Amino acid sequence: MDTQTTQETKRVLLAAPRGYCAGVDRAVVTVEKALELYGAPVYVRKEIVHNKHVVDTLRRRGAVFVEETDEVPEGATVIFSAHGVAPIVHEEAKARSLKSIDATCPLVTKVHREAVRFADDDYDILLIGHEGHEEVVGTAGEAPEHVILVDGPEGVKDVEVRDPEKVVWLSQTTLSVDETMETVRLLREKFPSLQDPPSDDICYATQNRQLAVKQMAPELDLMLVVGSRNSSNSVRLVEVALEHGARDGYLVDYAAELQDEWFEGVETVGVSSGASVPEILVRDVLDDLAARGYLDVDVFTAAEEKMLFQLPGELRRDLRASGMDDTSTEIRHDAGALP
Secondary structure (H helix, E strand, O other), X not given: OOHHHHHHHOEEEEEEOOOOOHHHHHHHHHHHHHHHHHOOOEEEEOOOOOOHHHHHHHHHHOEXXXXXXXXXXXXXXXXXXXXXXXXXXXXXXXXXXXXXXXXXXXXXXXHHHHHHHHHHOOOEEEEEOOOOOHHHHHHHOOOOOOEEEEOOXXXXXXXXXXXXXXXXXXXXXXXXXHHHHHHHHHHHXXXXXXXXXXXXXXXXXXXXXXXXXXXXXXXXXXXXXXOOOOOHHHHHHHHHHHHOXXXXXXXXXOHHHOOHHHHOOOOEEEEEEOOOOOHHHHHHHHHHHHHOOOOEEEEEEOXXXXXXXXXXXXXXXHHHHHOOOOOOOOOOOOOOOOX
16 A cells, blocks of 8 residues: 555544533532632642542642541641542541542442442442442442442352342443443342442443444554543543554553554544543544544434533632632533544
8 A cells, every 4th residue: 555545544433522521520620610710729638530630730829638537637628529528528528627629420329329228228238349449439338237349240259148138230431331230130130139239330431432332442553532531531541442443552641652653554543531530532543543644533423512611619618708610510511522
């Protein structure tokens, strides 16, 4: 194949939706508004969202990220991350007279409420998720005596419950849809009376981003996902692409991490980004691809997203009192548009 033909066949399939979801946007705006309203420093327990660029940007603006509540000076303002916290964390904050702002994604809060309800009914709760992930720690903390962690299909064989007739499953919101359903299938083989949660725990944004990648994958020589390695939903996107036909795939924080050897013999590149990734990082990747000759960019749309969440109530009250804007957050880019 000659050079001209090669250039003409190079193309990009750009997934839509991608990037920021409503819960991430809400959490990031929460920190930004808190810095504007209260002034720096504002303390954030754990990373507000799992993205290196976002965390570094907020840190430069005056956010101080800590691992535990006891690292926050007494009386200071602390924001809890989008992944949620266990009730004991709220108690620790109250004991230190901290001003707490809870930026937990409302979809994670829904799972917390489900855990409390089923625990009150004395169910064993099989929580499908990754051990040590902040969201799993927070959900398990709502009902520690009732929650049993199931870390994927391979964890099913070790699960034991008190009463096989009173068992329900819940899940981390950012898992692979296919893997979670396989885990549920195996759990139901073991516990035929296993109950489902009242609604799907895996969040709409996670499902939509996986759906786009899944549908694109058979056409791809290379899948590039923009996202950080501690972002569960970003990691899953690479896995989904490879499982559904992409020849190769990589996760990168920045365009500068792209390697020349990845593009040998590659005609079609897929691009997506995790739910905590700002669109500017995707634009940088597309600029790099354009410089490599991938000038034909087609948007691959799998779903439309219109979800908006209000800022945390405690922050809205203070914003209103100060005369500042306390309206719902707005997604900062059209996730289906070309950057």
